[in-house]
Amino acid sequence: MEDFLDACQAAVKGNEPKSLAAKMGVPHVSLLQRANPDNDAHRLTVEHLFGILLHTGDMRPLAVLAAEFGFDLVAKTEPKPEALTKSLINVAKEVADLTIAVHEALGDNHVSTFEKNLIRQEISHVRQSLDVMDASVKAA
Incomplete structure (x- = not known):
């Protein structure tokens, strides 16, 4: 769980927190507090996690979560269209x-x-x- 929370924080901090927070519709200080694994008063919600993944494209939290349960996260390659x-x-x-x-x-x-x-x-x-x-x- 600790690795997952660290990955969430790294995804927020590594992707311009002010800009990310604006895209997610939350104050950037609140986002930083919620992403901080050492802050017991604030926690990320599933909606916050989804917003982080959506707006950053940073899949580290999802990869760590998958690994915690014994899975690998592999990006799907889209097939090329033909006639x-x-x-x-x-x-x-x-x-x-x-x-x-x-x-x-x-x-x-x-x-x-x-x-x-x-x-x-x-x-x-x-x-x-x-x-x-x-x-x-x-x-x-």
């Missing part, structure tokens, strides 16, 4: 590959561990192609 027809063809191809993998796995009425992994891999490819299609629709 809608091309992305549609890729989705159809990936769905066809998934269909073939499932059909072949069911051929002997038993789905082995290897076949399960292959099917899951094909599902992942379908998801990725759908993400590209979504980005393509947004860009159109």
